[in-house]
Amino acid sequence: MDVRRAFIVSLCVLFFGLRLVAADRPILVCFGDSITAGYGLGAGESYPDALQRDLDKLGYHFSVENMGTSGATTKDAVARVRAVVSLQPAIAVVEFGGNDGLRGLPLDQTRHNLDSVLATFEGAHIRVLLAGITLPPNYGPEYIHQFDQIFIDLAAKHHVVAVPMIYMDLVKEPGTIQADGIHPTAKGSEIIARTLLTALKPLLRKSR
Secondary structure (H helix, E strand, C coil), X not given: CHHHHHHHHHHHHHHHHHHHHHHHCCEEEEEXXXXXXXXCCCCCCCHHHHHHHXXXXXXXXXXXXXXXXXXXXXXXXXXXXXXHHCXXXXXXXXXXCHHHHHCCCCHHXXXXXXXXXXXXXHHCCCEEEEECCCCCHHHCHHHHHHHHHHHHHHHHHHCCEEECCXXXXXXXXXXXXXXXXXXXXXXXXXXXXXXXXXXXXXXXXXXX
16 A cells, blocks of 8 residues: 555656646747648647657757647737737747638738737747748739738848748648648648747757
8 A cells, every 4th residue: 555655646746747847948839820730630740749849859948839720810819819928938939821811811901910919929028930821823923922921021020030931841842731732741740840940949048
């Protein structure tokens, strides 16, 4: 009985000890739509999961929180940004806009909403990586150019790190996009994580 009690106590100490260690880590929140949420993927296969593994391997002691919501637009981002700020993250990866573009929403609306989100993080002194996306060719070159320019302009306005096209390192790699032609596979998520990590490094404080 004593041995059993000691074993249970040891497990509890280990469990709560791990939670305390995790609590001591600064938070890196991935705030986005279905690409962030890991739509169509299994547990541990989204890009935030892959980013957590990559950070751990390199000795960056951050706790990655996945705040992705499938189907979310930039309007939803505005509605939820205060909840993200309440987590007091050190860094936020902001990945919105794809659903706005696919639905043909007014570009000034997308720009205004993302501007508001970035301003909120800026006011809370949260470092940001803005992750952009582009649209299929059938949306027309003028609309696509104006859409892409939103991410470039807002990154410059708010002086934030940006990846203008989150898929830039996987578009020519086979097996990286799901059958729907939109969402990344597990392999695609790993490539996205590496792309973002390269851009994130100036924002990271490596633990000693």
